[in-house]
Amino acid sequence: MSKSGSVPRTLADRRSPAGPGLRSPSPLRExxxxxxxxxxxxxxxxxxxxxGTGRNAYGCGPIPCPDIPAFSSCTASxxxxxxxxxxxSARTALMASALLHGxxxxxxxxxxxxxxxxxxxxxxxRSAAEVVFSASGTDAQLQALALTRALLGNELTTVIVAxxxxxxxxxxxxxxxxxxxxxxxxxxxxxxxxxxxxxxxSSVAVRLRDGNDRLRSPSAIDAEVLETVESLVAQGARVxxxxxxxxxxxxxxxxxxxxxxxxxxxxGRVQIVVDACQMRLGRSRIARYLARGDLVLLTGSKYxxxxxxxxxxxxxxQLGQAIGAMTELAPGIADYSSRSDWPMRWRGLxxxxxAAPNFGQWLRWEAALEEIRAxxxxxxxxxxxxxRQLGDGIAKxxxxxxxxxxxxxxxxxxxxxEFSDPSIFAFTVEPGGHxxxxxxxxxxxxxxxxxxxxxxxxxxxxxxxxxxxxxxxGGRDDDAVAAMRICISARHVIDAWAAHPDLAHxxxxxxxxxxxxxxxxxxxxxxxxxxxxxxFHAD
Numbered sequence: 001m002s003k004s005g006s007v008p009r010t011l012a013d014r015r016s017p018a019g020p021g022l023r024s025p026s027p028l029r030e031x032x033x034x035x036x037x038x039x040x041x042x043x044x045x046x047x048x049x050x051x052g053t054g055r056n057a058y059g060c061g062p063i064p065c066p067d068i069p070a071f072s073s074c075t076a077s078x079x080x081x082x083x084x085x086x087x088x089s090a091r092t093a094l095m096a097s098a099l100l101h102g103x104x105x106x107x108x109x110x111x112x113x114x115x116x117x118x119x120x121x122x123x124x125x126r127s128a129a130e131v132v133f134s135a136s137g138t139d140a141q142l143q144a145l146a147l148t149r150a151l152l153g154n155e156l157t158t159v160i161v162a163x164x165x166x167x168x169x170x171x172x173x174x175x176x177x178x179x180x181x182x183x184x185x186x187x188x189x190x191x192x193x194x195x196x197x198x199x200x201x202s203s204v205a206v207r208l209r210d211g212n213d214r215l216r217s218p219s220a221i222d223a224e225v226l227e228t229v230e231s232l233v234a235q236g237a238r239v240x241x242x243x244x245x246x247x248x249x250x251x252x253x254x255x256x257x258x259x260x261x262x263x264x265x266x267x268g269r270v271q272i273v274v275d276a277c278q279m280r281l282g283r284s285r286i287a288r289y290l291a292r293g294d295l296v297l298l299t300g301s302k303y304x305x306x307x308x309x310x311x312x313x314x315x316x317x318q319l320g321q322a323i324g325a326m327t328e329l330a331p332g333i334a335d336y337s338s339r340s341d342w343p344m345r346w347r348g349l350x351x352x353x354x355a356a357p358n359f360g361q362w363l364r365w366e367a368a369l370e371e372i373r374a375x376x377x378x379x380x381x382x383x384x385x386x387x388r389q390l391g392d393g394i395a396k397x398x399x400x401x402x403x404x405x406x407x408x409x410x411x412x413x414x415x416x417x418e419f420s421d422p423s424i425f426a427f428t429v430e431p432g433g434h435x436x437x438x439x440x441x442x443x444x445x446x447x448x449x450x451x452x453x454x455x456x457x458x459x460x461x462x463x464x465x466x467x468x469x470x471x472x473x474g475g476r477d478d479d480a481v482a483a484m485r486i487c488i489s490a491r492h493v494i495d496a497w498a499a500h501p502d503l504a505h506x507x508x509x510x511x512x513x514x515x516x517x518x519x520x521x522x523x524x525x526x527x528x529x530x531x532x533x534x535x536f537h538a539d
Contacts, residue, residue, distance in 0.1 A: 028103050030359060031095055035088055036062035039079065039367075042360030043135040043309050044180045059449035059466050060308055069514035072466035073489035074248060074278065074424050076301060076308035080491060082374060083306060083367030090366040107357040111340040114365060118312065121372045123283035128317035129290050133341045135184040135361045136309035137277035137299045138169040142336055143313050144295045145176060145198060145240060146329040148271045151322060152238035156201055159228055159239055161221070161254055163205035164478065165247035165471065166275060174203040174242070176330075183335035184361075185354070197330025204228055208251060213474035213481065215251075215408075222258040229262055229270060239270045245285075246278040248471050249483065250424035251410045263292050271295065277311070279303040280424070282417030290316040300368025303423070304375060305489040310364040328352045375490040378497045384418045386493045386508060391421050393512040394486055401519050403431045403526050407483060423488040428473065428481060431526040438482035441470035444525050445484065448518065465518045484522070486515060 031038070039062040040047045048056060055061040058076040065078045079087075090110075097106040115131040134140040149156050158174045160166065169179030176199025178189040194200045206224055210216050225241070232239050241262065244253050262270055272294040276286070280303050289296050296314040300306035315323065327348040339353040375383075398406045409422035428435040429444070436444075449464045468485030472478030496507035 027357065028095075028098055031091055031098075035084070035091065035363070038091070038359050038363055039087065039307055040360060042358040042362075043184055044138075044182055046136070046180075046309060047360070053450075055449075056308065058308065058469060059464070062307065068463075069465040069518060070305075070489070070491070071486040071515060071518060072468050073302055073305050073491075074468040074485050074487045077305040077489065077491070078466070079307035079367055080305065080371065083370050086370035087363040087367045091363065103357065104355050107362070108340045108344070108355070111362065112344050114362075114369065115343065117369055118372075121369065121376060122286055124287065124290070124314075127287070127290065128320060130315040130320050130323075130343045130346075132313040132315060132343070133361065133365060134311035134313065134337065135358070136301075137275075137297055137311040138167055138173060138179055139184055139336050140277075140297045140299075140311040140313045141167075141170060141173040141242075141273075142176075142195065142198070142333060144242075144273045144297060145173065145201075146333045147295065147313075147315070147319070147323060148240040148273070149176075149198065150326055150329055151319065152240070152269070152271060155236065155238055157232050157237045157239055158201060158203040159206065159225070159232070159241045160203060161206045161225055161242060162208050162244035162247045162251065162275075164207040164209060165249055165251065166242075166244065167277070170242075174201070174205075175199050176201045184358070185335050185338070187335040189335065194332075195330060195335070196332035198332055204232075206253075208247065208253060209473075218253065218255055222254045225254045225258055226262065229266070233266055233269050239266075240273060241270055242273045242275055245274050245276040245289075246280045246424075248424070248468075248485070249407060249410075249426040250278075250280070250412075250422050252412060256414050260292070263294075267293075273297065277302060278424075280419050281415060282419055284417065285415060285419075286314070288414075290314060292316075293318045295319070300365055300372065303490055304368055304371045305491040306368025306371050307364045310361065310368045312365075323349065371490060371494075374494045378493055380418070382497055382504070383493055386496055386504075387418050387423060387488060388421050389508055390488050390492060390511060391423060391425075393508075394425050394488070394515050397512070397516050397519050398425055398427050398486065401523055403429060403523060404519065405430055405435075424468070424485055425487070426471070426483040426485045428483050429522065429526065435474070435481045437475075438470060438472045438479040441482040441484055444522060445470050447525055448521055465514070465521065467518055486518060 040049055060076045060078040062079060064081040064084050066081060070077055094106060094110060118131055119125055132143055134143055160170060160174050172179040172192055176195050177192050178195055181191050183189050208216060229239055229241060243259055246252060259272060263272055274289050274294050274296045277297050277299045279298055286296060293316050298312050300310040301308045324346050334353055337353055338358050339350045339355045342350045395406060398404050404427045407426040412420050429441060449466050468487050470482040470484050473483045474481030492511050496504055498504040
């Protein structure tokens with residue numbers, strides 16, 4: 001029985017969210033299961049595959065689908081051929097080494113090597129920063145909270161900036177609660193109930209919009225964040241301040257100046273955690289956060305378009321020694337983590353966790369690392385130019401659609417690399433001048449990705465395409481108005497790269513043509529959003 005009171009299944013009994021579990025008598029035999037089944041194991045219900053479509057709730061499948069245009073990297077992406085082959089190669093290598101030297105030892109060694117590979121790809125090879133792996137960015141939030149509570153003590157309050165544009169699970173993780181009904185390690189839990197040893201905690205939400213659903217000014221957000229932290233510290237609280245590097249709409253909050261002031265004024269009282277899960281930031285900015293002493297949440301499954309889901313937590317060198325001396329965290333974290341997730345040099349902490357390998361999480365990260373490797377192999381000048389050309393083109397396509405209204409992209413101060421320009425383009429859908437609700441946008445989103453013959457409404461696209469999941473933007477419950485999103489991913493840049501300018505230009509043009517088709521399909525669905533909603537279930 002786990003320390004948190006839930007009953008995890010053994011590795012051989014774990015079930016994939018996609019359906020029947022891997023029921024082999026030996027964990028090693030699980031590696032011989034179909035790769036697409038392994039890729040959907042070792043996570044929560046968001047990985048579940050619909051048997052009728054072969055895809056998850058985001059329209060993404062565990063096998064490559066190169067013919068489906070994808071602009072959904074702000075949410076999730078289908079695995080690429082390059083990522084699939086990398087995962088298959090990694091599995092074959094582990095099989096061979098495990099037969100000779102033992103599965104748990106070889107698996108642990110491979111995860112440790114991946115830690116170093118990720119640091120090198122992010123330009124941190126000379127840094128003493130550490131990497132903690134997880135099944136998703138949401139799981140990484142729980143890890144960050146557990147470490148912060150261990151470092152600062154129990155009188156902890158969390159402050160979540162951009163709470164209206166972060167992951168849906170944050171409303172629970174910010175309070176130390178379970179964000180689903182089943183944990184990563186397949187323990188039955190209760191959504192909203194405290195994670196043993198973590199919750200319940202007090203949490204303060206700082207929103208990017210005001211009461212009239214308008215974007216607040218950066219100065220107003222800075223003022224609220226600073227005032228909130230100052231007040232909590234004055235009351236004797238310790239604070240975990242989760243700041244937003246890139247929100248669901250591409251916004252950053254608070255400003256660098258604000259967070260720099262907080263870090264300088266309250267060392268040891270406030271721990272800053274940076275939500276960089278979208279990974280729309282460069283190496284120098286990651287290094288800047290770590291140098292300030294921040295914990296950094298990231299994923300391999302957003303901008304870099306690795307398969308969903310893969311998360312990680314970067315731990316700055318300033319905290320590594322204290323964490324390395326720890327012998328345990330909140331016991332409930334054992335429901336969400338395995339021994340190999342934690343650096344080998346943290347021996348005392350690792351002993352708290354099961355040594356059972358999480359094959360799904362590992363293989364998704366193998367695919368994501370291949371995507372990151374391929375992206376940084378593209379010359380920086382081309383990356384900058386491609387992102388700018390695609391961004392300008394997508395913005396013009398959306399602005400030119402009669403019923404779509406592009407939300408203003410926010411300038412990205414401090415981003416002096418290819419990410420200084422926006423790569424998420426959010427827009428409301430306003431046929432007749434009236435914006436559609438979240439339910440209506442979800443129906444259109446479902447229709448765009450659906451390719452079931454004979455089961456689509458009039459006006460639905462003949463072939464599917466993927467865009468970002470709609471986000472509530474207005475109304476008391478954030479559902480009266482919604483915004484849809486078209487995003488650029490690293491995969492677009494990788495696939496467009498060619499040494500010959502004409503070939504690269506042609507590839508970028510084809511990507512923009514696909515974006516134009518996606519917008520045209522949205523326009524075609526607009527006369528009947530309510531009718532569509534009857535045919536498609538909102539997610």
